Amino acid sequence: MTGDDATGRCNCGAVSWRINGAPLAVAACHCTNCRAQSGAAFSVNIVAKARDVAIEGPIKTFEDKMTSSGQPVLRQFCGECGSPIQSVITANPAIVAIKAGTADQAGNFAPTLHVWTQSKLPWVEVPANVPSFARDVG
Ligand SMILES: [Zn+2]
Ligand SMILES: [Zn+2]
Numbered sequence: 001m002t003g004d005d006a007t008g009r010c011n012c013g014a015v016s017w018r019i020n021g022a023p024l025a026v027a028a029c030h031c032t033n034c035r036a037q038s039g040a041a042f043s044v045n046i047v048a049k050a051r052d053v054a055i056e057g058p059i060k061t062f063e064d065k066m067t068s069s070g071q072p073v074l075r076q077f078c079g080e081c082g083s084p085i086q087s088v089i090t091a092n093p094a095i096v097a098i099k100a101g102t103a104d105q106a107g108n109f110a111p112t113l114h115v116w117t118q119s120k121l122p123w124v125e126v127p128a129n130v131p132s133f134a135r136d137v138g
Contacts, residue, residue, distance in 0.1 A: 006046065008103040010083035015057030017085065017098060023048045026100060027137075028111035030120035031068040037075055037084050038099070041121050045087065045097035046109055053096055055086060068116055069136055113137065 006023065009016040025047040034043035058079040065072045074088040087097040100109040114120075114132040126132045 006098075006103055006105060006108070008098065008106075010057070010078035010081050010085060010102060012078065012081035012083075014080040015055065015059060015078040015083070015085055017053065017055045017102070019046065019048045019098065020052045020054070023098075023109075024095070026109045026112045027097065028114045028126075029097075029116055030114065030118075030124070031116040032119050033064055033067055033073070033075075034087075034116075035119075035121075037064075037077075038101070040101075041124050042114075043084075044100035044109060044111055046100050046103065047095060047097055050088070050094050050096045053086070053098065059085060068119065 006019045023046045027045045027047050028042050029045055030042045059076050060079040062075045063072055064075050067073050071089050071091040074090060076086040077084045083102055084099045085102060100106055103109055111130060114126045114130060115136055117126060117132045118134040
């Protein structure tokens with residue numbers, strides 16, 4: 001644990017999280033399911049190793065089977081207030097995605113890549129200097 005660890009919490013404060021060390025990436029996801037779950041135009045996700053992430057509080061899980069990738073995604077959220085907290089792609093559970101909007105230092109997590117831009121909303125502009133992918137990465 002260092003002073004650089006990212007921390008965050010849900011809207012009601014019942015759920016909190018910490019990422020030990022630097023995250024792997026910050027991915028903006030424009031898939032339709034992330035849009036629906038976040039209630040926003042797209043979701044911003046702090047990508048980290050699962051073993052570096054600690055979550056405390058009353059987490060609930062929705063198993064999202066109808067995904068763009070075809071891989072089920074566990075969408076975890078605060079059981080009290082419903083804030084989305086973490087997504088886990090079941091095909092690769094060693095890597096998780098923490099919802100950047102719940103970070104205490106949310107301004108630190110500008111997207112380093114955009115994914116699923118084939119379904120992005122037409123008025124969303126991806127900066128030209130940020131890598132973007134029509135579907136998933138690679
Ligand atoms: Zn909450
Ligand atoms: Zn998505």
